[in-house]
Amino acid sequence: LVMMGELRRAIEGGELRVYLQPKVEFATGRVSGAEALVRWNHSRLGLLAPAMFIGLAEHTGLIRPLTEWVIGATLDLLQSWHARGCAVPIAVNLSARSLHDESLLDKIRLWQAARGIGPGWLEVEITESSVMEDPELALGILHSLHAGGIPLYIDDFGTGYSSLNYLQKLPVDYIKIDQSFVANMSRSKDSAMIVRSTIDLVRDLGRKTVAEGIETQEHWEQLSRLGCDYAQGYFIAKPMPAEAFQEWVENFI
Numbered sequence: 001l002v003m004m005g006e007l008r009r010a011i012e013g014g015e016l017r018v019y020l021q022p023k024v025e026f027a028t029g030r031v032s033g034a035e036a037l038v039r040w041n042h043s044r045l046g047l048l049a050p051a052m053f054i055g056l057a058e059h060t061g062l063i064r065p066l067t068e069w070v071i072g073a074t075l076d077l078l079q080s081w082h083a084r085g086c087a088v089p090i091a092v093n094l095s096a097r098s099l100h101d102e103s104l105l106d107k108i109r110l111w112q113a114a115r116g117i118g119p120g121w122l123e124v125e126i127t128e129s130s131v132m133e134d135p136e137l138a139l140g141i142l143h144s145l146h147a148g149g150i151p152l153y154i155d156d157f158g159t160g161y162s163s164l165n166y167l168q169k170l171p172v173d174y175i176k177i178d179q180s181f182v183a184n185m186s187r188s189k190d191s192a193m194i195v196r197s198t199i200d201l202v203r204d205l206g207r208k209t210v211a212e213g214i215e216t217q218e219h220w221e222q223l224s225r226l227g228c229d230y231a232q233g234y235f236i237a238k239p240m241p242a243e244a245f246q247e248w249v250e251n252f253i
């Protein structure tokens with residue numbers, strides 16, 4: 001069990017790390033981007049996954065400094081990549097609470113400008129369930145983020161209760177098909193059918209699909225055949241520290 005004071009000191013004291021997991025485009029086999037996944041390098045407990053502390057952060061208000069740290073660290077990475085003449089966009093995960101922070105877009109703009117990073121490089125993922133917690137509020141913030149040039153993803157799609165009505169209204173560019181559907185696809189006809197229909201629907205709405213949790217060649221081939229746009233999962237690569245990611249990208253293909 002970790003405590004609030006400990007987490008606050010960890011955020012301030014530089015114990016958080018950004019891990020990166022690549023996304024690959026099916027059509028070209030190219031690395032199209034990365035997702036930033038936070039870790040806590042705890043002095044006693046070792047490397048902690050977000051499940052160990054994001055909930056605590058959300059309940060104590062520490063999610064705001066945590067999110068701001070992740071965004072800052074991600075922009076630092078983008079800045080160093082740009083200096084080396086190579087980069088892919090990086091998506092950060094936002095909690096439902098961050099959708100209430102009306103100053104977020106202004107802060108992101110300031111931080112991007114301070115590092116000379118143009119729009120489009122920092123992306124944002126929001127889960128379907130946090131959007132549906134307060135759809136009207138989410139819609140407002142998502143519209144302003146999107147108008148501010150930030151590409152948007154709906155994460156964990158299919159696990160919540162979003163109506164198709166909202167999917168149509170939301171200014172999102174990408175839908176991430178939840179990994180549970182991908183995992184069940186080869187065993188369950190229903191899961192395969194849901195994945196196929198989701199891909200078709202998202203395409204008809206003019207958005208792109210990302211399949212999460214691709215763990216096997218079979219998953220890759222099946223999703224490629226169904227016309228999914230982007231792939232993410234252990235079959236491609238696990239989340240890794242930024243330096244390892246850079247090396248991985250250079251050796252890919």
Ligand code: G
Pocket residue numbers: 036037038049050051054067070092093094095239
């Ligand atoms: O690999 P993994 O255990 O990293 O991630 C577990 C979950 O934690 C994911 O659902 C992801 O959305 C969430 N998560 C990872 N990093 C962050 C972050 O920086 N902020 C928030 N709010 N959630 C995160």
Ligand code: G
Pocket residue numbers: 021037093155156179212213214215232233234235239
């Ligand atoms: O933000 P999101 O809920 O999508 O977080 C993705 C989570 O899934 C992270 O915990 C990440 O480490 C994990 N993950 C990424 N790829 C795979 C995969 O291929 N298989 C499994 N089981 N988990 C994965």
Ligand code: MN
Pocket residue numbers: 035093125155
């Ligand atoms: Mn995500």
Ligand code: NA
Pocket residue numbers: 155156157176178179212
């Ligand atoms: Na997800």
